Amino acid sequence: MTTQSSTEYEKYYVPEKSKLAVCATIGLISSTFGAANVMNDMTFGDGATTGSWGIFWFGLFFFSATLFGWFRMAIKENLAGMNSAQLKKSYVLGMFWFIFSEVMFFLAFFGALFYVRTLVGPWLAGEGEGGRMNHLLWEGFNYQWPMPLTPQEAVGGVANQPVANMGTFQSYEQSMAFGEAAAWYLWLPMWNTIVLLSSSFTVHVAHMGLLDGNKRKFNIWLGITVALGMLFVALQALEYYEAYAHFGLTLNSGIYGSTFFMLTGFHGFHVIMGMTMLLIQWLRSVRGGHFTADDHFGFEASSWYWHFVDVVWVFLFLFVYIL
Amino acid sequence: MGDHHHGPAKGLSRWLFTTNHKDIGTMYLWFSFSMFILGGAFAMIIRAELFQPGMQLVEPAFFNQMTTLHGLVMVFGAIMPSFVGLANWMIPMMIGAPDMALPRMNNWSFWILPPAFLILAGTLFMEGGAPNFGWTFYAPLSTTYAPPSVTYFIFSIHVLGLSSIMGSINIIATVMNMRAPGMTYMKMPLFVWTWLITAFLLVAVMPVLAGAVTMMLMDIHFGTSFFSAAGGGDPVLFQHIFWFFGHPEVYIIILPAFGVVSQIIPTFARKPLFGYDSMVYATAAIAFLSFIVWAHHMYTVGMPVAGELFFMYATMLIAVPTGVKVFNWVTTMWRGAMTFETPMLFCMGFLVLFTIGGFTGLMLSIAPADFQYHDSYFVVAHFHYVMVAGAVFSMSAAVYYWLPKWCGRMYNETMGKTHFWISFIGFNITFFPQHFVGLAGMPRRIPDYALQFADFNMMSSIGAFIYGASQILFLYNVIATIVAGKPTSEAKTWEGAEGLEWTVATPAPYHTFETPPQVR
Amino acid sequence: MLLKANRLRELALGPVLMLLGLASAGAAAAGDKVNQVNMAPGATEIGQSIYDLHMLIFWICVIIGALVFGVMFYSIYYHRKSRGVTPSTFHESTKVEIAWTVVPFLILIGMAVPATSTLLEIYDFDDAEMDVLITGYQWKWKYEYLDENGENVSFFSNLRTPQGEIYNTADKGEHYLLEVDEPLVIPVDTKVRFLVTANDVIHSWWVPELAVKKDAIPGFINETWTRASTEGIYRGQCAELCGKDHGFMPVVVNVVSKDEYAGWLETKKAEAAEIRDLMAQTFTLDELMTRGKAVYERNCLACHGANGEGGVGTAIAGSAVAMGDVSGHLEIGINGVPGSAMQAFGGQINDVEMAAVITYQRNAFGNNMGDMVQPIDVYNHKKG
Numbered sequence A: 001m002t003t004q005s006s007t008e009y010e011k012y013y014v015p016e017k018s019k020l021a022v023c024a025t026i027g028l029i030s031s032t033f034g035a036a037n038v039m040n041d042m043t044f045g046d047g048a049t050t051g052s053w054g055i056f057w058f059g060l061f062f063f064s065a066t067l068f069g070w071f072r073m074a075i076k077e078n079l080a081g082m083n084s085a086q087l088k089k090s091y092v093l094g095m096f097w098f099i100f101s102e103v104m105f106f107l108a109f110f111g112a113l114f115y116v117r118t119l120v121g122p123w124l125a126g127e128g129e130g131g132r133m134n135h136l137l138w139e140g141f142n143y144q145w146p147m148p149l150t151p152q153e154a155v156g157g158v159a160n161q162p163v164a165n166m167g168t169f170q171s172y173e174q175s176m177a178f179g180e181a182a183a184w185y186l187w188l189p190m191w192n193t194i195v196l197l198s199s200s201f202t203v204h205v206a207h208m209g210l211l212d213g214n215k216r217k218f219n220i221w222l223g224i225t226v227a228l229g230m231l232f233v234a235l236q237a238l239e240y241y242e243a244y245a246h247f248g249l250t251l252n253s254g255i256y257g258s259t260f261f262m263l264t265g266f267h268g269f270h271v272i273m274g275m276t277m278l279l280i281q282w283l284r285s286v287r288g289g290h291f292t293a294d295d296h297f298g299f300e301a302s303s304w305y306w307h308f309v310d311v312v313w314v315f316l317f318l319f320v321y322i323l
Numbered sequence B: 001m002g003d004h005h006h007g008p009a010k011g012l013s014r015w016l017f018t019t020n021h022k023d024i025g026t027m028y029l030w031f032s033f034s035m036f037i038l039g040g041a042f043a044m045i046i047r048a049e050l051f052q053p054g055m056q057l058v059e060p061a062f063f064n065q066m067t068t069l070h071g072l073v074m075v076f077g078a079i080m081p082s083f084v085g086l087a088n089w090m091i092p093m094m095i096g097a098p099d100m101a102l103p104r105m106n107n108w109s110f111w112i113l114p115p116a117f118l119i120l121a122g123t124l125f126m127e128g129g130a131p132n133f134g135w136t137f138y139a140p141l142s143t144t145y146a147p148p149s150v151t152y153f154i155f156s157i158h159v160l161g162l163s164s165i166m167g168s169i170n171i172i173a174t175v176m177n178m179r180a181p182g183m184t185y186m187k188m189p190l191f192v193w194t195w196l197i198t199a200f201l202l203v204a205v206m207p208v209l210a211g212a213v214t215m216m217l218m219d220i221h222f223g224t225s226f227f228s229a230a231g232g233g234d235p236v237l238f239q240h241i242f243w244f245f246g247h248p249e250v251y252i253i254i255l256p257a258f259g260v261v262s263q264i265i266p267t268f269a270r271k272p273l274f275g276y277d278s279m280v281y282a283t284a285a286i287a288f289l290s291f292i293v294w295a296h297h298m299y300t301v302g303m304p305v306a307g308e309l310f311f312m313y314a315t316m317l318i319a320v321p322t323g324v325k326v327f328n329w330v331t332t333m334w335r336g337a338m339t340f341e342t343p344m345l346f347c348m349g350f351l352v353l354f355t356i357g358g359f360t361g362l363m364l365s366i367a368p369a370d371f372q373y374h375d376s377y378f379v380v381a382h383f384h385y386v387m388v389a390g391a392v393f394s395m396s397a398a399v400y401y402w403l404p405k406w407c408g409r410m411y412n413e414t415m416g417k418t419h420f421w422i423s424f425i426g427f428n429i430t431f432f433p434q435h436f437v438g439l440a441g442m443p444r445r446i447p448d449y450a451l452q453f454a455d456f457n458m459m460s461s462i463g464a465f466i467y468g469a470s471q472i473l474f475l476y477n478v479i480a481t482i483v484a485g486k487p488t489s490e491a492k493t494w495e496g497a498e499g500l501e502w503t504v505a506t507p508a509p510y511h512t513f514e515t516p517p518q519v520r
Numbered sequence C: 001m002l003l004k005a006n007r008l009r010e011l012a013l014g015p016v017l018m019l020l021g022l023a024s025a026g027a028a029a030a031g032d033k034v035n036q037v038n039m040a041p042g043a044t045e046i047g048q049s050i051y052d053l054h055m056l057i058f059w060i061c062v063i064i065g066a067l068v069f070g071v072m073f074y075s076i077y078y079h080r081k082s083r084g085v086t087p088s089t090f091h092e093s094t095k096v097e098i099a100w101t102v103v104p105f106l107i108l109i110g111m112a113v114p115a116t117s118t119l120l121e122i123y124d125f126d127d128a129e130m131d132v133l134i135t136g137y138q139w140k141w142k143y144e145y146l147d148e149n150g151e152n153v154s155f156f157s158n159l160r161t162p163q164g165e166i167y168n169t170a171d172k173g174e175h176y177l178l179e180v181d182e183p184l185v186i187p188v189d190t191k192v193r194f195l196v197t198a199n200d201v202i203h204s205w206w207v208p209e210l211a212v213k214k215d216a217i218p219g220f221i222n223e224t225w226t227r228a229s230t231e232g233i234y235r236g237q238c239a240e241l242c243g244k245d246h247g248f249m250p251v252v253v254n255v256v257s258k259d260e261y262a263g264w265l266e267t268k269k270a271e272a273a274e275i276r277d278l279m280a281q282t283f284t285l286d287e288l289m290t291r292g293k294a295v296y297e298r299n300c301l302a303c304h305g306a307n308g309e310g311g312v313g314t315a316i317a318g319s320a321v322a323m324g325d326v327s328g329h330l331e332i333g334i335n336g337v338p339g340s341a342m343q344a345f346g347g348q349i350n351d352v353e354m355a356a357v358i359t360y361q362r363n364a365f366g367n368n369m370g371d372m373v374q375p376i377d378v379y380n381h382k383k384g
């Protein structure tokens, strides 16, 4: 535990007043409220989305604009030298625990995947202590992963329960799993992994450059990182296209589709966020000349986030694609 | 910028735009109290309907909405924000910090709460009614069979979660980074310690809750099958995820309460806490164990027997660190020189009633016996003993204890004591008989019951009205104190009080510790 | 012997409860369970072990509580400032702290041992002499006898308490809310295995005196069992929030002698055969309306209202479906509306009942369609 000298405390900057929080609240609440309206119109309504989209987009725009202003202000304060070392540490802690909370968010989905694959699947097929008698309900259901036939399809009924799978994702040979790819070099997830892992490496190189005070090196490698991020998103979009168009794998394809799209989807969303963050840092550096060897928290935070996204992918690759 | 020395701004903008931890703390406290009244109003409707057998006041569908909203509003609206408010007020003062670490985010964490609850309460007026699936919202009742308002419920949970996560990050950053020189971890007041650990719990489990409601959202609107066996999922999966959040949640509720009690008892016993170190370790142990016991809420779902045993043993273990706390409080009183002002009375009410609630918790943790207790009123009795007599009592104690410091006026002691005794008696009349009806077989979440339970239910309802009415007294006392209480300017309101918060002026100035104190 | 011991414990329990501030409220006139304050050991061995376990933990807690509170009240009394004491300053004592960590731990082990053995006993599903499949529906139970002798016997068990009693327009009967039209019947001294599942949401099948509570999870079958040692009628309720009428979903189990059980089974089979006969018949409009009214009131009224005015369900009076094409009406009656509260009743009521209720809906509440549906139509519709 390092103890601060009391001079540092005097400089702890407590902003006097700020409209940011209220604006961010208006944006956040409008966008979530709008999103809820849109979904309800879609599922329960008559399809007429009266104004819901409007509320949603207004909220989202307002929210993004506020966040933009918020970060800009924080950056300006830093440039103006208002941030003591102690305040900077607060930011570091904030970012660290934010990433920790994101880890826990993903944990929920990985936990669900684990539970479904190792316990529920066999139980539904009448195996194991939790499902000795389940064959009475799902006669003919055999458990496999990926799941070509959901229990409901196995008993041949879509009548009574809300539809799952709709019979489109049936070909287990065409799944996204490695063993089934026609040739290794056609296996998209592997390319995705390569792209993302190397981007983690390039962002590290950029960081080293910055630490050496070599801004040119920093800008180039950070630019490459952002480009790799974009490439990843593009490849992932291709992957989704293939899933829907060629494999018949959709959100409706039972639990395999559910877990597949939730995990990759949220990961993809986080990649886009991380990429945007890095892009902004790149613009700051290239256009605004920000960052020095010993003051570059915005970049550091974004790069931690990027590494986090990368680590999540490694687990995803392992548990969703390989195993 | 730069000029920290003037006081608060005037008017509404002071509250909307503030970054001051005391203002934000005050807003949290008032907000949570209003939610307590709202949740209490729902409870009064529940108790009024259950006053007699037969359906009298409300329809079964509405009754379920009341139960659900009561649970949600009390847990997420009343208790959690009240302790966050307390943390905002007290933590910077207790560790000698000028403010919270991230003041603007602090304001944001608060301001997203009211609209989120507005949306939640607004569901009452929506077609199909408010959420009606219990505060535990088990799928598929909360997915396939839910009213459309469930979508709004899901989003408001998301927002509440965001608020809690940001609030906790702020607290962690404050405690880890803003302590005055010399304020080492092992010198921090216990309230700060319990909150630090609570904040860890929150950051760890709120995202999991967010994951759970997101899966619900996908099942409802986008055709996934997480919680439907037909598509290869499992409704019980929902319960696992929910309780992975839900069990730590109950310790999120009680740990700050432990902290409050650990501050107050030494003050009025005029004697230092018996075992500071072991209190800290016990808190950490409880937090750790809370992650591996969640399935004790699910003994009857048909888990394999090995799972039952594991969760039973792990749950029982929690009695050990909790016991350490209880024993510590009692030995702190031992051979002290006690006086019994209102905060102390509430703490002793807490001590007795929480321990009883802990004992029933221990009974519930015994899996085979829980087959009989589960989802009966015995469980309802258990959790109101720990949450009302635990969290709410300690919150009342905290308010009385620190109110003079907050507003520079002394509350009316007689009224305070009256509030305590009516609460204590009313509380026990309400919830003690619920043990009996529960053991005799009355399920929870029912709007109407068999005749054999009639007498105890009537008793319980009467008690609830008494307890509820005593809260009016509380509200009155607090407002009267703020408006017209006897002014006091003693820095140290209580003779035996220790800690930095008692070294600053009374009422506490708008900005405290702009230069950090030196802690020996 | 056992009974006597229980009685003793019960007696001892009384004063403790009194001490804890209980005033016994006046007893009403309905049965021996009124104001029951403790768990009932019930009619099974497992129930007895659970009860013993419950009392064991209870007493341990009472003793620990007495010690802790004793010390506390002692010090509240003797260590008050008003008695002029000076506070001592002692704190921290490793010895004491180790003791109060280790002793509770040992006590817990003492509880865990009997708990484990009881749990393992409960989880021993083998050697069941017969199986009953229990399915929870919103808001009723379906019982199916799976064993060879019982084949073909299956029925629904609905709440029998009239609306009038619930809405206080009639006096409440002794078994208010705990009575059903057809109880589950099982033989005494027989290990009966229950296979519990649900059709829609999660329910929980609970009979306190048989010491059984098991959640009914849609899509999964849970196992549990009981062996009742005394004949009698045992009552319980659904114990998992399952929607609007969760409180109106009782379980009644009639434990009878083995002979009586065999006789009951015969009558049930005969009834089933009778229904098969009825299926082949053609009814008049009046016959269908009378039967249909009964079916409606039992199965549909809760959602569609006494006068077809709707509620949870849409209105039947003037409904486009009920006044439209017969096959469309049958389709909804038989297969329900997926994703809504309107269930598929095709598997819940037999074809005669279905024919009757559809006819009823088409001709009651001012719908006056004048057409009829015969059991054979229902049969054909199901065949497709």
Ligand code: HEA
Pocket: B136, B250, B251, B253, B254, B296, B297, B315, B316, B318, B319, B320, B322, B323, B324, B326, B354, B355, B356, B357, B358, B359, B360, B361, B362, B364, B365, B366, B370, B373, B374, B375, B379, B382, B383, B386, B387, B390, B391, C060, C061, C064, C068, C104, C105, C107, C108
């Ligand atoms: C503040 C909240 C809070 C707290 C602190 C607790 C504390 C405990 N709870 Fe409770 N609980 C809830 C809130 C809380 N609970 C809620 C809200 C529910 C219901 C949720 C729902 O379904 O809606 C619930 C339900 C619940 C269940 C599920 C019941 C069911 O649905 O069937 C169980 C089962 O194990 C349980 C156990 C425990 C245990 C073992 C503790 C322990 O932490 C208690 C430990 C304390 C002591 C034991 C007393 C002091 C110790 C000593 C004096 C030492 C010596 C003692 C011994 C060795 C015996 N709780």
Ligand code: HEA
Pocket: B036, B037, B038, B039, B040, B041, B043, B044, B046, B047, B067, B068, B070, B071, B072, B074, B075, B079, B133, B134, B135, B136, B380, B384, B387, B388, B391, B392, B430, B444, B445, B446, B447, B464, B465, B466, B467, B468, B469, B471, B472
């Ligand atoms: C910390 C949380 C908390 C708190 C403080 C309370 C407080 C109270 N609770 Fe609550 N309760 C829960 C958490 C809490 N509860 C939860 C989680 C559930 C489970 C929900 C579920 O099953 O899903 C539950 C369920 C629950 C039930 C079971 C419902 C059912 O199963 O159907 C009952 C029934 O008696 C009940 C009663 C009460 C009462 C009488 C109070 C009282 O303490 C309230 C007192 C407060 C007031 C009354 C408000 C302030 C006073 C005034 C505004 C003055 C006006 C009043 C009068 C004139 C009388 N609660």
Ligand code: CUA
Pocket: C136, C137, C139, C202, C203, C204, C238, C239, C240, C241, C242, C243, C245, C246, C247, C249
């Ligand atoms: Cu069925 Cu509750």
Ligand SMILES: [Cu+2]
Pocket: B246, B247, B250, B294, B296, B297
């Ligand atoms: Cu728990």
